[in-house]
Amino acid sequence: MNNKHQNNLISGSDADLKFIADASLAKLAKWMRLLGYDTVVYSKEAGREMLRQADAEGRIVLTRRKDMVERQFSGILFLVTDVIVSKQLNAVIEKLFLEIDRRKMFSICLECNQKLQGIGKNEVRDLVPSYVFENCDRYNKCPRCGKIYWMGTHPRNALKFMEKHIPSHLP
Helix, strand or coil, X not given: CCCHHHHCCCCCCHHHCEEEEXXXXXXXXXXXXXXXXXXXXXXXXXXXXXHHHHHXXXXXXXXXXXXXXXXXXXXXXXXXXXXXXHHHHHHHHHHCCCCCCCCCCCCECCCCCCECEEECHHHHCCCCCHHHHHHCCCEEECCCCCCEECCCHHHHHHHHHHHHHCHHHCC
C-alpha cells in the first residue's frame, strides 16, 4: 500500500465500507457507486476538513493529493496515483481487498449517493421514455433527487467496461 494510513486493517464487511473522494476523483466515485459502495465526493479543497468528515462518518479517504499522506489521520487513507479511471478502480479494489457483489451493483444513485428504492412500473409511466416503459419491468428511484434507473444501455455499457478493465474482480 502507498502510505502509513493504509496499514490500518479494514474491519467489517464490504457492505459497511464507505468512502470519501476528493473532487479530482469524481469519476472514480461514480464507479465506486456503480459497484454499490457509498462514496461521497468532497467538493472543497482536500485537507483537514475532509479528514474530519471522513473520521466523523467512518469513511475511507481516496485522494490524489500526496501531501494528505503526511497529515494526522486515524482512519484509512488511500493515495490514488493513476490518472486513468480504470486503473484507479483496479488499484482501490486490489489494495483495499474489496469483493464485488453483483447484487449490490447499480444500487446507489450516481448523482447523489443515496440507496435506490424499487418503484412500480405504473409509477414511472410518465417519467421514462415510452420505449423504455414498454420494454422494462423493473425500476429504481433515488429518494433524494428522484432520478429513475432501469437496466438499459447505460448499465450494460458499464458492465462491458468492468468486464474489460476489472475482469478478475467481478464475481
